[in-house]
Amino acid sequence: MHELLVSLEVAGILAALLLAFLVAVVLRRRRLTARLGTFDCSVRQARGTRRRWTLGVARYELDRLDWYRTFSLSPRPSCTYARRALAVTLFRDAEGQELLAVQPGAIVVECRYEGTEIELAMTSDAYTGFASWLESAPPGQNVNVA
CATH class of the missing domain: 2.30.29.30 (Pleckstrin-homology domain (PH domain)/Phosphotyrosine-binding domain (PTB))
Incomplete structure (x- = not known):
């Protein structure tokens, strides 16, 4: 059971990092295209x-x-x-x-x-x-x- 929780935590952290990357890419694009x-x-x-x-x-x-x-x-x-x-x-x-x-x-x-x-x-x-x-x-x- 403990191994499953660790796997879910790692998956959650990876999903959060991916989401943060996508948000950063979108914000960068908006800043570039604002000019x-x-x-x-x-x-x-x-x-x-x-x-x-x-x-x-x-x-x-x-x-x-x-x-x-x-x-x-x-x-x-x-x-x-x-x-x-x-x-x-x-x-x-x-x-x-x-x-x-x-x-x-x-x-x-x-x-x-x-x-x-x-x-x-x-x-x-x-x-x-x-x-x-x-x-x-x-x-x-x-x-x-x-």
Whole structure:
């Protein structure tokens, strides 16, 4: 009987920790999206042979795009893309397995960043804002938008 109580206590503690983690993730997301210039954005980078979409939130800064993972507690961005080094090569509708991995109605924006291929999945409204942000770069920055 004592072993059963210990098992239930451990299960209860694990459930409480999971709940605390989920609450912290939700509060972090709310804090990130409270600022202007944020949008839902999934990222897939060309690293290795396994390329997976990762859900997140992107935020425009003056000269860079900061991207934060959804399921993280870190206050720092997971990736930062400098506007001057980011070039859109193609945008298209999500297709096949991508439809299951990104938010509904997303378009995939294929980009080159410092010689590496990355893909961003966002809504068409978010893409309009993203393209405008890229095009509004100060003079002298080489910005390419498809």
